[in-house]
Every structure is written in C-alpha cells, then in structure tokens.
Amino acid sequence: AQSVAQPEDQVNVAEGNPLTVKCTYSVSGNPYLFWYVQYPNRGLQFLLKYITGDNLVKGSYGFEAEFNKSQTSFHLKKPSALVSDSALYFCAVRREGSARQLTFGSGTQLTVLP
Amino acid sequence: KAGVTQTPRYLIKTRGQQVTLSCSPISGHRSVSWYQQTPGQGLQFLFEYFSETQRNKGNFPGRFSGRQFSNSRSEMNVSTLELGDSALYLCASSTGTGIRTEAFFGQGTRLTVV
Numbered sequence: 715a716q717s718v719a720q721p722e723d724q725v726n727v728a729e730g731n732p733l734t735v736k737c738t739y740s741v742s743g744n745p746y747l748f749w750y751v752q753y754p755n756r757g758l759q760f761l762l763k764y765i766t767g768d769n770l771v772k773g774s775y776g777f778e779a780e781f782n783k784s785q786t787s788f789h790l791k792k793p794s795a796l797v798s799d800s801a802l803y804f805c806a807v808r809r810e811g812s813a814r815q816l817t818f819g820s821g822t823q824l825t826v827l828p
Numbered sequence: 829k830a831g832v833t834q835t836p837r838y839l840i841k842t843r844g845q846q847v848t849l850s851c852s853p854i855s856g857h858r859s860v861s862w863y864q865q866t867p868g869q870g871l872q873f874l875f876e877y878f879s880e881t882q883r884n885k886g887n888f889p890g891r892f893s894g895r896q897f898s899n900s901r902s903e904m905n906v907s908t909l910e911l912g913d914s915a916l917y918l919c920a921s922s923t924g925t926g927i928r929t930e931a932f933f934g935q936g937t938r939l940t941v942v
Contacts, residue, residue: 746927757832757918757933765928804871808927815861815873815884816931 716741716809720819727795728827735790735822737805744810747788749779752802752821764788775799795826830855832921832934840940846907849937853900853921859883860902861931862894865916874917877902878924909941 717740727733739745746765750758762773769781779790788805802823806816833852841847853860862874873886877896894904900921906913916938920931 748930750933755935755938757834757935758920760930760932763928763930810927814859814876814927815886816863816871817873818871820870 716745716807716817718805718807718817718819720803720805720822722822723820724823724825726825726827729797730794733792733795733799733824733826735803735805735824737788737790737819738786739788739805739807740786741807741809745788746808746810747779747781748806748808748816749773749777749788749790750804750806750818752804754801758804761790797826797828800824800826832919832932834917834919834934834937836937837935838938838940840942841909843909843911843941845909846905847909847939848903848905849917849919849939851902851904851919851921851934853902853919854932857921857923857932858900859922859924860896860900861920861922862902862904863918863920864888865918865936866914871918874904906939911941913939914941915939 719738748763749761752758762771764771764781772778777792802821804821805819835850859878861876864872876884880896891907896902916936918936920933922929922931
C-alpha cells in the first residue's frame with residue numbers, strides 16, 4: 715500500500731517571502747513523487763516530479779521540491795511567493811512495481827497575502 | 829499542442845439517471861485515467877485505459893464504468909446516479925504506461941446529482 719500525507723490544510727505566506735508546502739509519503743520500495751497545483755474550477759496542473767537522481771528537483775513557475783529519503787518527505791518550495799501562487803496544491807506518489815494510479819494527499823490550500 | 833479536453837464542463841442530473849462523460853487526451857497520448865474529486869474523499873482513482881483495454885480499476889462500485897476508443901478518446905459512464913456521485917470528475921492522459929511519466933489533467937466535468 716502507499717499513502718501521502720499533507721499535514722497542513724492551509725498555509726499562509728506574505729508575498730515575496732519563501733514558501734514551503736509539506737508532504738510525507740509511505741511506500742514500500744522506490745517512490746515516484748509528483749506535485750500538482752489546482753486553481754479554482756480547474757483541473758490539476760503538473761509542477762514537478764522526482765524519479766531518481768538529484769534530491770532537489772526544479773519545476774514550473776519557479777517551484778522546486780526536495781526529496782528526503784530518510785524523512786520520507788518531498789516538500790514543495792519557492793524562494794519568493796507571488797499572489798498568483800495562491801491555489802490548492804497536491805502531492806502524489808506511485809510505487810515502483812505497482813499499478814500506475816497516483817495516490818494523492820488531501821491537498822494544501824496556499825494563500826499568498828499581498 | 830491542445831491539452832486534455834473534457835466535455836461537458838458542467839452537468840446536472842437527477843438521482844437514478846445515468847450519465848456519460850467524455851475525455852479527449854493530448855494528441856499522441858495513449859493512456860487515459862479517470863479520477864473523482866470530492867471535498868470529503870479528495871482525489872480517488874477510478875480506472876485507467878491503454879490501447880482500448882482497462883489496465884487498472886479503483887475501488888468503486890460497478891455503476892462506474894468506462895471505455896476507450898481506437899483514437900484514445902475515453903468515456904466514463906455512471907448508472908443509477910446517487911447524490912454522493914456529485915463530484916468533479918477529472919481525466920488525465922499520458923504518453924504511455926511507464927510509471928515515471930507524469931499525467932496531464934483536463935479541467936474536469938462538474939457533476940451535480942439532485
């Protein structure tokens with residue numbers, strides 16, 4: 715079985731400040747980790763993924779994520795938040811050798827305050 | 829390149845009716861997956877199709893079914909609608925069946941059952 719936890723339902727940050735959205739996972743075997751963003755009344759947009767290699771992954775719109783195997787975490791980060799980053803963020807996992815469906819976390823609502 | 833297209837965007841149905849949702853994947857993508865998004869349950873996997881074959885199915889009752897056509901377009905059908913079927917239904921496409929490939933989502937179909 716595999717699972718993803720996003721411990722914070724809501725994250726507020728001031729524009730221009732760094733942001734972090736937390737994600738921890740539980741899988742047996744190698745994880746494949748993804749971040750998606752959802753704007754109101756829209757589908758999910760792919761931001762970035764970790765497959766293997768460098769623990770720091772860079773993605774779209776200036777976002778990056780750090781894979782930490784010992785802490786089973788994959789936190790999403792951005793050095794300087796924009797008001798337009800305000801959205802719902804989802805972390806997702808697949809397990810090597812498993813079926814292909816994504817297992818999603820419950821989502822974190824990010825609000826960037828002007 | 830056009831993204832994943834889902835039709836219709838909004839749908840209102842009466843309890844007991846049936847509904848068909850449509851998904852056109854990104855050109856060249858042969859894998860299509862469906863997810864249900866609700867406030868209470870979050871994002872849950874319904875099924876995945878590749879080359880007109882169902883590859884994997886989530887834990888949903890038999891009232892939920894799908895199919896894929898030779899042009900990779902997919903439909904999902906829900907029969908005998910219940911109030912709890914009200915949700916955003918998301919379709920995602922990817923290039924193949926590799927576990928490392930990201931999925932690209934459509935804007936979803938908002939189904940309301942009254």
